[in-house]
Amino acid sequence: MRLLLLINAAAQPTDEGEAVPDSTVGVVRTQVRLQKLDFWVRYPDYLAFELMNEYEKAPEETGLLQLAGDILDSEEPDLRRFPMLRYKFGAFEELDDALAPLVERGLIRKTQILGQKRVVEHIYFLLERGRQVAESLAQEAPVLRWYATRTRLVVALVDGLGGTQLKKRQYLLRDYADTPWGQHIGPITARARARLHELRAATAVPAGGTGQEAS
Template identity: 75%
Template sequence: MRLLLLINASAQPVPAQLSAPAEAVGVVRTQVRLQKLDFWLRYPDYLAFELMNEFEAAPKETELLDLAEDILSSEEPDLRRFPMLRHRFGAFEELDEALSPLVEKGLISKTQVLGQNRVAEHIYFLLQRGRDVANELAEQAPALEWYISRTKLLVAMVDGLGGTQLKNRQYLLKDYADTAIGQHIAPITDQARDRLRKLRAAAANSIEEN
């Protein structure tokens, strides 16, 4: 259900030139993009760190700092963490097995664009039944509200960015980049909380000076 809600939130309108199932109502292009979004969903402390990056780029957007604080002041980084392995190109988990129940139930459809020697692109279609189920979950399963709100936050944060751009942003964090291939990516909760305290102190000093 996590991946269904993520695909539902991040799916874009299907371009007319793209060969898609008749019942497709949205599309997520590239496995890389889906993997990187899933990483931030599974590591709330890394998401909070990225929100602080966004705040530093636009200091007037104080709600970004508030969102980071909401995450880090709670047990969310521990309770919601779902570890991922470091792969050659960053956080990775084989998606075929996780997505197969969604395909079997007619909620999503997958296809591939083949290159000369390998798969050039993975494409994930959200089907009408998938959207209906995602909407029903939002109404009937309050326990999933966290996933619904987080997927919406993620999509808003990375609007317009492709999978490679998201991968490059995640590599900017040394703890992530230095994780050995084949090892689980470690949490950065303490580091993120320390950074939040410094940003809050700097923001308070700026207000006093003005």
């Protein structure tokens, strides 16, 4: 269900004239992009770090720092972490088994573009029934509302970026990049919380201040 909610959040309109399965309402292109989005859903501390990166680029967007604080001030980094292995192209998990029940139930369809020697692109089609189920889950199953909200946040954060761009961004963190192949990517919760503390201290109003955020 996590992947269905993520595909629902990430699905884009299909190209005009593109051959798609019946009842398609959106498409997610490339396995790499889906994997990288899924990583930030599964590692709240890495997502918070990325939110702080974006905040430092645009300090006027104080909501980004608030979102990072909401994550790191809670138990999310431990309770919501769902580890992924690191392989050649970063965080990875075989998706076929996880997606099979969604395909069987007519919620999504998937296909692939073949090159001369290998698959060059995986494409995931969200079907109308899949969107209906995703939206009903978010409304009717309280335990899944967190995933619905979180997947939308992750997609909004990297709107317009492809899988290769997301991979490069995630590799900027040495904790991620230095994880040996075939091992689980470890948490960065302590490092993220330390950075949050520094950013909060830097934006705090000094004694005798006006009550407005320091510039």
